[in-house]
Amino acid sequence: MSATTTSSRRRHAPSAFGDDLRRFWNLTVTLATTEFKLRYFGSVLGYFWSLARPLMFFGVLYVVFTQVLRFGDEIDHYPVYLLTSIILWTFFVDTTNGCVQCLVAREGLLRKMRFPRLVIPLSVALTALFNLGTNLIAVLVFALASGVEVRWTWLEMIPIVALLAVFAIGIGMLLSVLYVRFRDIQPIWEVFSQILFYGSPILYVSSMYEDFEQAAVMTNPIAALLTQMRRAFIDPNAPGLISATGGGLRVLVPFIIIAAVFALGLWVFSREAPRIAENL
Amino acid sequence: MTSTTSHPPAPGPTAGESAAAPAVVVDGVRKAFRLPHQQYSTLKERALHPFRATTYDVLQAVDDVNFEVAEGEFFGIVGRNGSGKSTLLKCLAGIYDVDEGHLAVNGRLSPFIELGVGFNMDLTARDNVMINAIMLGLTRQQARDRFDDIIAFAELEDFLDLKLKNYSSGMTVRLAFSVAIQVDAEVLLIDEVLAVGDAAFQQKCFAEFQRMKDAGRTILFVTHDMGAVERFCDRAVLLEKGRMVDLGEPAAIARRYNELNFGRTVHQMSEGGDDSDERFGDQAAQIVDAWFESLDGERIAEAAHGVPFRAVLEARFNEAIDDPIFGFTLRNDVGTTIFATTTDLDHGSTGSFRAGETVVVRMEFQNLLVTSQYRLTPSIARAGIGADALDLRTDLATVFIHGGHYTGGVVNVPHGFTIERAG
Numbered sequence: 189m190s191a192t193t194t195s196s197r198r199r200h201a202p203s204a205f206g207d208d209l210r211r212f213w214n215l216t217v218t219l220a221t222t223e224f225k226l227r228y229f230g231s232v233l234g235y236f237w238s239l240a241r242p243l244m245f246f247g248v249l250y251v252v253f254t255q256v257l258r259f260g261d262e263i264d265h266y267p268v269y270l271l272t273s274i275i276l277w278t279f280f281v282d283t284t285n286g287c288v289q290c291l292v293a294r295e296g297l298l299r300k301m302r303f304p305r306l307v308i309p310l311s312v313a314l315t316a317l318f319n320l321g322t323n324l325i326a327v328l329v330f331a332l333a334s335g336v337e338v339r340w341t342w343l344e345m346i347p348i349v350a351l352l353a354v355f356a357i358g359i360g361m362l363l364s365v366l367y368v369r370f371r372d373i374q375p376i377w378e379v380f381s382q383i384l385f386y387g388s389p390i391l392y393v394s395s396m397y398e399d400f401e402q403a404a405v406m407t408n409p410i411a412a413l414l415t416q417m418r419r420a421f422i423d424p425n426a427p428g429l430i431s432a433t434g435g436g437l438r439v440l441v442p443f444i445i446i447a448a449v450f451a452l453g454l455w456v457f458s459r460e461a462p463r464i465a466e467n468l
Numbered sequence: 469m470t471s472t473t474s475h476p477p478a479p480g481p482t483a484g485e486s487a488a489a490p491a492v493v494v495d496g497v498r499k500a501f502r503l504p505h506q507q508y509s510t511l512k513e514r515a516l517h518p519f520r521a522t523t524y525d526v527l528q529a530v531d532d533v534n535f536e537v538a539e540g541e542f543f544g545i546v547g548r549n550g551s552g553k554s555t556l557l558k559c560l561a562g563i564y565d566v567d568e569g570h571l572a573v574n575g576r577l578s579p580f581i582e583l584g585v586g587f588n589m590d591l592t593a594r595d596n597v598m599i600n601a602i603m604l605g606l607t608r609q610q611a612r613d614r615f616d617d618i619i620a621f622a623e624l625e626d627f628l629d630l631k632l633k634n635y636s637s638g639m640t641v642r643l644a645f646s647v648a649i650q651v652d653a654e655v656l657l658i659d660e661v662l663a664v665g666d667a668a669f670q671q672k673c674f675a676e677f678q679r680m681k682d683a684g685r686t687i688l689f690v691t692h693d694m695g696a697v698e699r700f701c702d703r704a705v706l707l708e709k710g711r712m713v714d715l716g717e718p719a720a721i722a723r724r725y726n727e728l729n730f731g732r733t734v735h736q737m738s739e740g741g742d743d744s745d746e747r748f749g750d751q752a753a754q755i756v757d758a759w760f761e762s763l764d765g766e767r768i769a770e771a772a773h774g775v776p777f778r779a780v781l782e783a784r785f786n787e788a789i790d791d792p793i794f795g796f797t798l799r800n801d802v803g804t805t806i807f808a809t810t811t812d813l814d815h816g817s818t819g820s821f822r823a824g825e826t827v828v829v830r831m832e833f834q835n836l837l838v839t840s841q842y843r844l845t846p847s848i849a850r851a852g853i854g855a856d857a858l859d860l861r862t863d864l865a866t867v868f869i870h871g872g873h874y875t876g877g878v879v880n881v882p883h884g885f886t887i888e889r890a891g
Binding site for chain 2: 200202215218226296299302369466
């Protein structure tokens with residue numbers, strides 16, 4: 189195959205990334221901001237509603253766990269931990285659940301326009317990220333009001349959120365193309381994300397596990413990230429990722445899982461990208 | 469036309485097949501769709517029946533199509549519903565992957581095939597223009613710079629902050645078209661845009677097409693509208709069942725298209741001479757009879773010039789059909805079509821018919837016909853652009869018109885003279 193043939197073949201089959209990164213980025217941002225605008229500025233109470241859902245959830249859990257179950261007394265700043273973990277979890281779930289149906293919902297675009305297919309799941313993640321940004325302001329206010337000290341380790345939140353985003357996008361890419369073929373991906377993922385929710389230290393903290401269980405749970409990237417978040421953001425005396433996993437190479441396990449999930453998602457998505465429009 | 473749009477000057481020579489490199493090459497392109505018999509659309513089904521073979525039909529939507537489009541050419545792709553023309557356009561646009569063959573486009577290709585892709589009804593026109601422009605490949609800065617031009621061309625300055633859901637369909641299309649022409653593409657792909665908008669705006673669109681053509685842009689245009697093909701296209705290709713039927717002059721292609729639709733063209737039928745009562749169409753509805761009648765309802769074989777009368781067809785439906793299109797064509801003794809009309813043009817919806825029902829359709833008209841013998845060709849077609857013929861019977865009824873002056877013209881249009889002495 190000659191060079192020109194190859195280039196025009198690449199031009200002609202729709203792909204995950206396309207050949208113009210600037211357009212890729214412009215499109216992703218445009219779709220994400222539009223979605224964000226529509227969701228929150230369409231209603232009068234805009235920002236309030238974007239916060240209301242995780243806050244209500246937090247309120248219910250807080251009352252149940254601290255007043256009814258008398259839980260969390262021995263955990264420093266338990267309410268701050270609960271709120272932060274819920275908001276990070278909300279980001280993860282918004283991205284993955286949003287990705288499930290995103291390609292089908294954008295059928296009109298996919299069938300009428302040539303653009304990099306990956307734009308669609310990425311814009312879902314970006315919308316969720318905007319949302320996370322606005323929610324984190326509330327977390328910050330709450331943390332300061334609760335007496336959490338400002339420390340340099342707060343900067344660790346940036347890589348923590350970034351890794352969570354990579355993990356969520358990896359799963360999102362996989363779910364979005366699978367849903368085009370198999371419509372029961374939606375309920376399957378709902379059940380799976382419920383398991384992940386209770387299996388991750390969101391309502392509780394990872395130091396409450398026995399050693400053996402902890403090693404198993406720490407392979408879950410969300411557990412790993414939330415554990416490190418607690419040490420970096422809330423309580424410098426709490427066990428971080430290194431002590432929770434037992435140190436050594438085991439620290440790498442959650443990162444390897446994140447990378448593997450992302451690579452798998454990207455591979456499956458790229459493979460399916462040329463045929464997404466006709467399989468819808 | 470005065471254009472308010474700002475395009476960079478398009479490079480390259482203007483229309484002409486002598487241009488060095490063709491803008492678009494389509495070489496042996498094939499595209500098939502698999503239509504599964506059982507849709508295993510859930511993982512559960514897959515898990516329960518892992519070894520059950522999936523059977524499917526293969527629909528060959530595009531089958532070995534070859535053509536080249538020169539730079540600056542206005543190229544039509546025509547065909548009936550399901551002929552594969554839109555699939556071909558989607559392959560060209562890079563929305564579908566091709567199974568076999570080779571597609572090459574030299575120059576920047578417009579990324580969309582339909583107007584208003586990605587418009588959001590809940591946002592204002594202002595927001596939609598920016599979003600749409602970015603989707604079509606402009607940068608945010610370019611979109612801002614051209615915003616005023618876009619709105620001015622669409623003539624929607626007063627409705628900028630209205631949500632799109634409150635726009636009429638015509639306004640939406642105007643907005644979409646105005647954004648679309650701002651795309652810096654050297655090769656444009658357009659799927660059926662001319663059927664929308666009011667007459668004045670259509671005229672503006674045509675003028676814009678002409679301007680693009682003059683600027684040396686290559687345009688590939690999918691349509692059912694043979695008028696537009698003959699008016700704009702330098703060449704056209706005719707597809708039928710995914711295969712290329714013909715490629716060439718727009719007039720010839722339009723004629724072949726009509727042949728496919730109605731079996732043969734009116735022109736050729738008249739050449740066929742006296743073998744009257746030829747029949748075309750799939751006979752899902754059948755024309756039982758046709759006649760001329762006076763306004764009193766009496767069947768007539770002759771009428772005086774100037775006295776209005778009716779053409780009538782009677783048809784029986786063999787299948788349930790919604791909104792069939794009834795048509796009448798009147799030709800004179802030398803086979804020239806004098807007058808043709810369909811309910812699609814003048815009547816709109818005709819209603820739903822059950823299998824076994826019969827219908828009588830009367831078309832009353834002003835009698836401007838000069839002395840001659842006239843033959844009536846009634847037809848029924850399915851609704852939709854590029855309608856498929858259900859039944860068409862040539863020269864089923866005849867009427868002789870007498871009286872009036874023989875002028876050599878085919879009709880006698882009411883007229884008056886004014887004579888003024890100059891000076």
